[in-house]
Amino acid sequence: MFRYTKLKPVLRRSICRSHIRFNSSKNPNHNNDKNRGDNQESSSELTKKDSNHDIQDFKIKQASSKSAPAPMENTGIEHLLKKDNKPYIPKFQHKRVTFDYPELPNEDEYNNLVKVPKKITRWSAYVPKILTVIAVAWGAYTLKVWYFDNPEEGENSNDLLSPNEFHKFIVTHKEQIDPDHFIIELKPKYDRWELSFESNPDSKSVWNGQQFWSVEIKQPDINVVRSYTPLPLHYLKSEYTRSGERKPLLKVLNPEVDDVKEKGTMCIYVKRYPQGEVSRYITSREVGQELELRGPQIEYKFPYHPLNKLHQRPIFKDLPSKVEPDNFIESIKKYNKVPDVDNLNFYAAGTGLAPILQVLFSENPYLGFVNIHYSARKPGEIGILERFLFFLHKLDRVNVTYHFDSEGKSSIVNKNDINKPEIPNYYSPKRIESSTSNLSPEEALQVRMSILKGDEHKSEVIQQLIKSTEDRGERYDTALDQAKVTSQQPKKAAALSIVCGPDGFVDYVAGSKDLVTNSQGKIGGLLGEKSWDNSNVYKL
Structure with missing residues (x-):
């Protein structure tokens, strides 16, 4: 009896404090009179309850705040969040349950073959790369030869002129005698013929005083040719002629002293006709531009x-x-x-x-x-x-x-x-x-x-x-x-x-x-x- 009466004031204070804490979300603006009344009523209810029940059986119903998360009771999420502690045991053979196409029967001879493991060596990694490099190089070479490195007509010829194909010559000088007459100097564009000329100059020389010969010059726009007679002449140039101080001197080719390159030089004497397509084309060519020549065409041989x-x-x-x-x-x-x-x-x-x-x-x-x-x-x-x-x-x-x-x-x-x-x-x-x-x-x-x-x-x-x-x-x-x-x-x-x-x-x-x-x-x-x-x- 003494023990219970001594603890009664303490229990009352604790109960009141807990009641105030769990109901703190209520509006604080209520008047003091109402609060006093509520406190008196709650204290009286607690006094009555304490008198009727034992303190060990007393339970307080807690009230959560509005900002607290919603309660999750019996939702099944706890089961999903629970960690699976079952150990992973790999299988040695995977059995396919579903498939699009039926498998071969077990009695098929192909299923019973013993699969030999693939031998991996050092060359097995390099051979595909080597073959790839060879294929790419061969493709690049083919592309270069057939599309980008197509030689021009006469580029690989061993002769200065050919009667069967056109050789390209470059205009290196043009002298205008009067409004209609010109002397035009031409030099071969390519120099492959020089190698064969030096080995046998007597047979490779086109200048022979025992015959008349001419060359055909093409007008590429209309694909028409006309014959002109070349002359073994060339213009002697120097730094004074290139600067315009002096005119180049026209000289006769001398095989005894002239260089091989000069021996391939020739001049043509041309008259420009108002209605002549080829003559107008030739005389309109400037220094550095090209003309296409084919020959020699033997016109006449002396008896x-x-x-x-x-x-x-x-x-x-x-x-x-x-x-x-x-x-x-x-x-x-x-x-x-x-x-x-x-x-x-x-x-x-x-x-x-x-x-x-x-x-x-x-x-x-x-x-x-x-x-x-x-x-x-x-x-x-x-x-x-x-x-x-x-x-x-x-x-x-x-x-x-x-x-x-x-x-x-x-x-x-x-x-x-x-x-x-x-x-x-x-x-x-x-x-x-x-x-x-x-x-x-x-x-x-x-x-x-x-x-x-x-x-x-x-x-x-x-x-x-x-x-x-x-x-x-x-x-x-x-x-x-x-x-x-x-x-x-x-x-x-x-x-x-x-x-x-x-x-x-x-x-x-x-x-x-x-x-x-x-x-x-x-x-x-x-x-x-x-x-x-x-x-x-x-x-x-």
Whole structure:
């Protein structure tokens, strides 16, 4: 009894405090009177309850605040958050429960095969990489060769020119003589031909004074070609010419001193026609631009003469004083008993002068004397080329007669400028056949027999050198000294005539060509009136 009564005030205070703590969420703005009443009622209720029950059985119903989370009782989340402590035991074989396609039956022979494990070596890792690198390199090489490294036409050729394909040349200089006439210097774009040229320069050289040859120049826009005659000339350049202080000097190619690169250089003499697609295209090319050339196309070969195999005339050079004398020709003719080479008449108009200049400037120039009849509208159309003709005249190799339309009809070539054909000094088999083509079989046989009788007196090839002055003949120090003597000697009339120029000029001098059959046609015009025929006339 004493024990219970002593603890009663303590229990009352604790109960009141807990009641106030758990009901702290109530509105604090209530008046004091109401709070006092509530406290009195709660204290009285607790007093009554304490008197009726034991303190161990007393329970307080707690009230949570509004900010507390919602109670989670019997929601099942505790089961989900519970950690699974079951240990993981891996299976040695996985059995598939569901599948899209049925498996093979267990009795299938393929299921019973023993699978040999794959052997992994060091090479098994490198071989795929090596094969991949090889495949990529081969693909890159193929792409480069077939698409990016396609060589141009003529790039890999061993020859300077080819009659079957076009070779590219670069314009390195262009000299304008007048509004219509040009001299254009060309050099090959590629230099592969130089290797083969140095190994055999005699056979690889295109400059041969025993024939006329030309090249075809293409106009790529309309795919049309025209023939032009190259000249063995080149322009001598220096730092003064490149700066514009001086003009380049036009020189003749000299195989004895010129570099291999210069030997591939050539010049073309071009006239620009208002309606000429190719000529306008060529003359519009500037320095550094390209032209496509195909050739050489052999236009005409001089009749065979045995003296050409025994002797070569010294090449023409820029100045007559530099040209070597021809001291051995008379002795060679004497000991071999071969006649002189036939003299030549060359009738040219405009740019038709280029073929005879090619022959006279080339190696092994023509051995006979050449009478040139050059026709033009006015003087000065050939420009600096006239200087070379003057030098050739001083060397007693040519005689030039100019015919200009601007000087009147008296200056035009006429019958007085044409002589009758001379009998050839030597008949080659081809020349015999051409000269007897219009004769009867009996007459042709007589001509051939008379030629054979004359050949019986010819001796064999020279067997010893000429040592005596009498046999060697007079010796000259320069070609000019020799020309002073030979120019005083009478010249034999020409036995061969070549005509080159516009169609109207060719028709006027030698008759028109047969364009249907692309043949020479019958000889007419001025030459036909003087008894010239197809055996001694050729139209270029």
